[in-house]
Amino acid sequence: MMSKVLLTGNEAVARGAYEAGVKVLSAYPGTPSTEIPENMAKYDEIYAEWAPNEKVAMEVAIGAAVGGVRSMVTMKHVGVNVAADPLFTSSYTGINGGLVIVSADDPGMHSSQDEQDNRYYARFAKIPMIEPADSQECLDFVKEAYEISEKFDTPVFMRMTTRVCHSQSLVEVHDRKEQELKPYVKDASKYVVMPAVARKRHAVVEQRLLELQKFSEETSLNRVEMNSKEVGIIVSGVLYQYVKEALPEASILKLGFSWPLPRKKIEAFAASVKDLYVVEELDPLIEQEVKSWGIAISGKEHFPRCGEVFTEMIRQEIAGDCLQCKEESAAVGRPPVLCPGCPHRGIFYVLSKLKVNVTGDIGCYSLGATPPLNAMDIIICMGASIGLAHGMEKARGKEFSKHTVAVIGDSTFMHSGITGIINAVYNQSNITVVIMDNRITAMTGHQDNPTTGFNAKGEPAPIVDIEGICRACGVKRVQVVDPADIEATMKAVKEELVAEEPSVIITRRPCILLDKKQMKPAFYINKEKCTGCGMCMKSGCPCIGKDENGKAEINDSTCVGCGLCMQLCPFGAIEKGE
Amino acid sequence: MVKNILIVGVGGQGTILASRILSQVALSTGQDVKVSEIHGMSQRGGSVVTQVRFGDKVYSPIIEPGTADMIMAFEKLEALRWLHWLKEDGQIIVNDQKMNPMPVVTGVAKYPDDVLEQIRSKCKNVLIFDALHAARDCGSDKAANVVLLGALSKYMNIDRETWITVITKLVPQKFLQVNLDAFAAGEALTEK
């Protein structure tokens, strides 16, 4: 088979993994990486799973590779922080079957809590890195990565960015090539990293880097496109496309294999052009390295360290050419909001009404932090809410805990919330934890997780029981409420806040987008009864506004009839639609 | 020559299906195509944009400000937000629908009264209509995206047949007739 199809970078990575004969995939979702595992799960030949977090996913992939097959693990950039421990050691042990780690960075933070530059990880873990620039390269580079991985006995780091992951371009697809199962060989001198072994393995890693550097000089993944000798650009990833667009005359050294750097190739390229630039997003990694060799190159004096680099910046900074465009119009921002009918809205309304302190976590429910709910004081990373609340109690005393709640989603609880609960029990905290169980991993687009009853292939799976886990960890007070029932939710929160021991409230109701049967005809305002008091607007529902007479108004094309506003109206002015 | 089309709207409005249809139509002309869309947080009711580019050879998947040949806006404030992406003589198609962003709901900001006037004063080629009601007349609010595509198709040099084939392929059978009617309604709206 050979034909051209329009694929996103993520779909192309999945296709590349399929063609490369990958057998095992483990992943935890995270924008912009999520569609890679989702698409790999569609192939019968690949075992694909959702792991509870990135560390487990990494360990599974290492196990599979050492077990003799080609394996893959994918995650968003911050996921690598979670997976770093096994990653670093796998660099020492090496692999058996090929292992590729896909890290999807998010310059510009379209959907992330930071814009860390994960190119550091390849340097830090001393493993090779490849960076595709479009969907075709996503597919081709994955295959190449497995060859490199097996040839040099190393995990390979594939660094993507949002614009590569989520842009579609034409791709030529081929058939799958099955790989033979490699023998499983017990070798303690390689895989059992006790100090005596690890010391030897470190030397192996250093030697491997030297060999990889040689490879970097020779591979066609690093190629020179010689053009005018006036301007030379070193570039990798999607920025290559922007450079082609902005500077059609320039000579380009395109780095597809971007760690270790091909020093000789760069030196020769530098010598062949008059002005040398490096176009890179975020940190000046290539720039610093090249400058350290005594080569004159400019980069960060032209391009920002924060946010994305765009074509027009390259055009302006290097060609001195500015496209004419209209002035930007002032338009009110449109930040994301909890969806109409979102089950998280009820609990946040309660927390907002009680004016408690809230330590937050990451998921759709992070939007509870936004006005008018303002029901979150801090967000750090996945799983942090519970430790944060515990730490605040230890800092400010048990009284503080009577006005403080930690909120965490079901998927996030599975990811890294459980150890926080264990800590709270063991170290005798009074914290109150709300687990917002909407039966799915919603933020990243509805992936199953250990609590949902289905696996990554959509097949039925055992349900890991949240209540049971909390009780087994030693939490005695565990209650479940329906967050659509404001009164019951309010009562539960008040009870648990004053309890002199750790307690858990599970607010359970499926995501409205998951279970559309919950959607009902739009509610409407009885204008006779409405006084325009604005109480119904306190829950931050995007469907409610005011009409020209200052009375409430419900948008009938977006309201899904959840009925939350009806519970808030003191005048009985909100009625069910037919 | 590369054609640049920007599709803008509010997360959840169906911009993704519209861009899928448009890019498949572009693809069937045998040209190079690149499409860029952002997934994630902004899909929860935030401002969303999809960029479609096609021509002999397309490098970047991203459109530069001031270079869009066409903008198709699912909501009028979003049209205003992205207006400066339009070329001097570009065409903008605006769905006359108002969706209040949260700062307007909470009263800290005002939805400008004169959005359409501003758009008209800043662009030469403007087409404004109510796609939601046109879609409702065809049988479903959800087909507003295809009404807009119907109008867009009138400014592109691609046979009607190609559009119909792609829509037939991408829309579930159950909703096909509604969407074909919606497409025709959109075409008709350009003639008023």
Ligand SMILES: Cc1ncc(C[n+]2csc(CCOP(=O)(O)OP(=O)(O)O)c2C)c(N)n1
């Ligand atoms: C370490 C890490 N991995 C992945 C993500 C991406 N991510 C953000 S929220 C989220 C899922 C949240 O699911 P859940 O806790 O069930 O809350 P919901 O969105 O369903 O409300 C994921 C996977 C992240 N931010 N950090």
